[in-house]
Amino acid sequence: MSEKWLASGAEGEWRDLQEIGVFGELAVRAGFALAVERGFIRIRGERVSSQYVEQQMGVRGIRGAITVSEDTPDQIRGAAKELMEEILKRNGITNFDDVISAVFTTTQDLISAFPAEAARALGMNFVPLLCAQEIPVPGSMARCLRILLHVNTELSPRDIEHVYLRDAQRLRPDLKSAQ
DSSP: EEEEEEEEESOOEEEEGGGTTOOSEEETTTTTTEEEEEEEEESSSSSSSEEEEEOOOEEEEEEEEEOOOOOOSSHHHHHHHHHHHHHHHTTOOOOGGEEEEEEEEETOOOOSSSSSHHHHHHHHHOOHHHHHHHOTTOOOOOOOEEEEEEEESSSGGOOOOOEEGGGGGOOOOGGGGOO
């Protein structure tokens, strides 16, 4: 979604953005553009005056995978936590409100714990989480946990950093982040 916000008018003036095709109101206070949309207040851009500020926000998927040495609850939860923390760190996600949902999968040899428990332990109490089992393709990697995280972000698809740790790096040797 691309939004263009016109920041013009006297300092402290509220301006109806419907006239430029965006619903909401704009205040220019102390040189910053504040937008109020459907009850949410967002600061858009840095110092603005009589110019357009463009904001790109989209839903992106972030993939990751990690392996464990054995099927124990501690190994599964620990690996899921390590992978989730690394995905969040590398992609600058600091607010769980930006996380739409997460899908966790495990290979058929990992059955002792739900990997989503690690996300709850990190504080993702209001994020929808789902655990599932991978298709048992012959010759596929054993003891592997995968995550697909859906997030609202300003990052472009090229800027998303997918994270593959331990033996799971072999799954995506084409990715710089898997090296």
